[in-house]
Amino acid sequence: MTTVTLPGVYTPQDDTALLLRHLLHEPLPAQAEVLDVGTGTGAVALAAARLGARVTAVDISWRAAFNAKVNAMLARLPLRVRRGDLLAPVSGRSFDLILSNPPYVPAPAASCPRRGAARAWDAGHDGRLVLDRICEDAPALLRPGGVLLLVQSALSDPEKSLRQLRATALRAEIMEHHPITFGPVLRSRNGWLRACGLIEGEGEGAGADADADVDDDEKEELVIIRAVRLG
Template identity: 45%
Template sequence: MILFCPPGVYRAQSDTAVLADQVGRRAADRAVLDLGTGSGALTLAAWRAGAASVTGVDLSRRSVLATRLNCRLHGAEVRIHRGDLFGPVRGRRFGLIVANPPYVPSETSVLPRHTAGRCWDAGPDGRAVLDRICADAADHLTPDGRVLLVHSAVCGPEETVDRFAAAGLAAEVVERAHIPFGPVMRSRATLLERRGLIEPGDRLEELVVVEARRV
């Protein structure tokens, strides 16, 4: 699927593809929320899988415009909002929430707002955005709703499962994939080694998809 992706908008990569496969198996007939839609790849994956409705949210104006354009080019009838995570959909509930959030560990806890780094920088442990999703997702799920999110194993899949549990959701890793480091992870390799998040010389990343649902 060809997507328009201007500078500063996250370009769909391996993590998007891994999550899109899971979305395609679960989106049919559900109201879907795509958090951090980027260029709209997951929004379109849900629409193509037969979702009852699809809503995309992104903090970036460029991403919102790119997603709207891509959905129009593919004939997808979806709703796209600009805002911070669940802010634009306060009070609404969804049958499926999907997210490929920023998760790459960064030097500091200060997150960029106006550079490309906002697509991947996620604080010292990579969990600045992940933990917010885990904490708030339950308030936006229908009784039979589910959450699907993807991140690197360096962020701690067990922590994600525990965070969902603390919010009243049962969670598990439903898919794992191993890929070579991309440009950002390669540039952070020394930092990750220093923090003990990867073994010295390791340049293979494990991606995980975590699914959460009501207990």
């Protein structure tokens, strides 16, 4: 079922589709407890609910939390929606599966936006302001054998995510590398990303070679990280 996206809420895109695909291949125990962190429209959370899971969806945005509730009502699916900062609303609980498509886009601003649409994607100079918190805090909420599925950009250092998760005794690996072309946000930051060394290529010159360089510059790689809490 197609979800409704209200004004000011992140529209499901390639990263959402990638996370959904891996969710559908994830074996879940009966009556699994699932957490969707940064739920947005609730698209991923509702996909988990359709699999029979008991799902809690969290978002810091009032609009997103309301949007997820609307989509749950339209789909006639049970969904517990909590408004709050990442894992804080579910402190003390445990889950069989944690899903997250968090803000991960490197940005010129050092801090995350406090309001506006960019809050759904901007995450500091290295794109890790939210990723670091999830990698540090999510493992404690996983049950033995529980799984974290996390999507991020290769621009925001997936190897650091792996190191952080493994430091908490999780078995973590990259499940898929998925190339996509830059969207409007990254295209607008091409020069800044190059100056920071986050993408290669000068993007200068003339003729067909220059066009090829620009095309190569404007490709991003999404990755899916799967981390398991060993018994």
